[in-house]
Amino acid sequence: MPTDDLSVTFAALADPTRRAILARLADGEATVNELAAPFEMSLQAISKHLKVLERAGLISRSREAQWRPCRLETEPLETATAWIEQYRDLARDRLDRLDQEIRKITQKKEGHDHE
């Protein structure tokens, strides 16, 4: 299993239960039981999912009496989008340049056709 930050972040996002938990947390803090409520699976399974999210830095947990409220942390989300966008943009630029080349060639050809 890769252990670099980006891999850990993407791996954490690669599960619908964990993404649903993050979506819920975008609305505000919640306890483990609250987060577990919508799902069929056991509380222990949710606890494990939270551990994965915490390890990825996507959530943080405090302590209030016997509750451990979770909150969303956006920093790894920034890093993840930054990575994706970098290569999306590079690919886009390259395609734009290709497109321009094709246009140039096509225009030249059309010019010759008309003369």
Next chain:
Amino acid sequence: MPTDDLSVTFAALADPTRRAILARLADGEATVNELAAPFEMSLQAISKHLKVLERAGLISRSREAQWRPCRLETEPLETATAWIEQYRDLARDRLDRLDQEIRKITQKKEGHDHE
């Protein structure tokens, strides 16, 4: 293993070798051997990574004689960033509102202090 599109995309991105392959492809098409060259692992392993990327729709492959050039496909990258940004923005907005509330309360308190 979850099989929904987003999970498949994020899982594909959760590996440094695969991300390096995508980074290379942002520069333009490449064959399997070209993509494999920078890595220590076997060609077969790279072939498997490419299969994962293809299944996620992150690359497409054509055929030219005995070569199968790979190209980057950006559509799943868009979907992935869209998901992330949605919840990042929701969380950001919520924090902004919280911040305003705190400011209001602090200003009221300060007002009273000075009267």
Next chain:
DNA sequence: TCCATAATCAACTAGAAAGTTAATTAACTA
């Protein structure tokens, strides 16, 4: 103190992921 609640830890299982080597397919080349 005793009990209930919130959550985690421990041990286990089934299935998936990532790598290996060996064999196979497909296309070009002499």
Next chain:
DNA sequence: TAGTTAATTAACTTTCTAGTTGATTATGGA
């Protein structure tokens, strides 16, 4: 046709993941 190159498929191993149940820890309340 025989040989070479590009790439995939097959079989196998090791390690990790995601879930289970049962036991344990930590806190608060009667």
